[in-house]
Amino acid sequence: MKLKYDPLNIVVCGIGGQGNVLAAETLGTALCGRGCRVAVGETYGASQRGGSVMSHVRVSEKWDPGVLIPAGEGHIILGFEPLETLRIARKYAGADTVTVYDPRPVYPLGVLQGIQTYPPLEELQAEIAALSSLTLAVPAADIAMEAGDSRAANIALLGAFSTLSAAPLNGEDLERILTQRFQGKVLELNRAAFAMGREAARKGGAV
Template sequence: MKKLKFDPLNIVICGIGGQGNVLASEIVASTMNDLGYRVAVGETYGASQRGGSVMSHVRVSETEDLGVLIPSGEAHIIIGFEPLETLRMARQYAGANTMVIYDPRPVYPLGVLQGNQSYPPIEEIKKELEALTAEAHAVQAADIAMEIGDTRAANVALLGAFSRLEGSPLNTEELAAILAQRFQGRALEINQKAFARGCEAIDGEGGGADE
């Protein structure tokens, strides 16, 4: 068990219903638990069946038993499946040491599609995320998933990118191993491709972690 950069380490995983972020949080939490850390997970749901907000708190420690909720301003990593949801979480939970990794592809709510609400420009979201956090990495996870043939794999693409960040508590080998345990056949092949493409997205920035 390697020493955590922060203890407790606080991770927020957020998006909207149906994007697979709950599965992503479960994979992160169970992998950390298998490696010997103490892990607490808390989840909150909006109208998830109608595309509402879904957020998971994953808290990790080498020695402490933790409460499930991350205090405001104390997230170290935010993984976001939708840009506006990512910004909402960053406004509440980001601090001076926060790294954020997110898919910049918007999922427009019904009110926006009907013309009753507005959605902020992606460039404005990007700039605010960069201002609120120590690092902000945009990864086209939904596009990666569509290119490899299964939109459900966007969450795994983001996990691949997460594994390549300097300071990530889980490296590429550790997360790749859990994928091999969770999936079989074509599902495993699809998710391995998505994971590798997510890794490449961060390595292409010149910010990949050492194995």
């Protein structure tokens, strides 16, 4: 395996309760299994469930990388929610950033109460695309529901991630971690979500 960048900087972002941290830990475990040196760090918003959650995953073949990714040096952004994805892209996207995200909004309480407004989805997606060299919108939440459990959206996004040429992992690497973490029907559900995420990415033109 040869990293496209060393260190390779991956940002995983979304809303608390979406499984962002598990996704980052799964990536880190799989990368360690490939012999890489990996640093994973998380930051949380005002509340773990419903607040902003961001994980930095830094990967190197040569040395132990620092935990925090410098601004403008994110190589891959894995986003679980479009507004959070844009917020992270504005700070961390660079000239070669690849962004894979779920375009389904998760509306904050203030929006649901009519106190705040949520930006038009088309505008969010247009700016994400403008900030990235490649964007891939994968309906991970819908895929998870089709697979049988909404909580598998993070696994569907990992499936999409595994199709990227910039990703230093393949489907087998990540599926191996799934078999270590899950058993029985839960494992089969997550395998289905993972495969469906890969297929959705291929249809979306992942490179």
